[in-house]
Amino acid sequence: MSVSTTVEIVGVKDTINSLRKIDPELQKEFKAQAIQISQPAIQAAKNVYTKIPLSGMQYGWSKGSRKLFPFTVSKAVNGVRMRFDTRRNAVGVILIEQKDPAAAIFETAGRANSNRLGNSLGFVGAGRTRLIGPAVYKARRAVEQELKSAIMDAMRTVQREL
Numbered sequence: 001m002s003v004s005t006t007v008e009i010v011g012v013k014d015t016i017n018s019l020r021k022i023d024p025e026l027q028k029e030f031k032a033q034a035i036q037i038s039q040p041a042i043q044a045a046k047n048v049y050t051k052i053p054l055s056g057m058q059y060g061w062s063k064g065s066r067k068l069f070p071f072t073v074s075k076a077v078n079g080v081r082m083r084f085d086t087r088r089n090a091v092g093v094i095l096i097e098q099k100d101p102a103a104a105i106f107e108t109a110g111r112a113n114s115n116r117l118g119n120s121l122g123f124v125g126a127g128r129t130r131l132i133g134p135a136v137y138k139a140r141r142a143v144e145q146e147l148k149s150a151i152m153d154a155m156r157t158v159q160r161e162l
Contacts, residue, residue: 012093012151013086018158030154034094035082037146042082044139045096048131049076053106054120069102076103080132094147096136098129107132 019027035042052058052071061069079100085093098104107129110118124130 011155013088013090015151015155015158016084016086016093019154022158022161026154026157030150031084033150034084034147037150038082038094038096038143040142041136041139042080042096044135045080045098045132046077048135049073049103054117057102057106067101068105071102071106075100076106079103096132098132106130 016027016030019030051073057069057071059070060067076098079098081097081099083095083097085095098107105117106121108124109115109121111124111126111128118124121130
């Protein structure tokens, strides 16, 4: 039996976009505060990269002109970023992502289609990642309530100003 929880606050996208309309500095302050609050989750995601997953990943791989590998631990750690996505069709608003191509390939290889790399790394379910997702989910409890409070404060600010 698997248990999952999702915190959903309606209107976060609208709130972040409205902060920019009211005063761009308010939006910058909110984003800086959210990044600061989320540091435990970001740090947990960075801490899972401790070694090269497969020995062959340390060598250069490329597909056409696009360089995919080598996988280095330092690049994987530095590739963990937090991003805000307030587009209309975005699924999430506050995202912790892996920007390093080699680490992103490692995280998702074999998820959609079976391939040799994915088989060597082991099973990962559809819509899941190998290391970063579980690490962020474990660390989110330390972040969730404080981030929810910051969002509610921003919503009150927007309502007062409008």
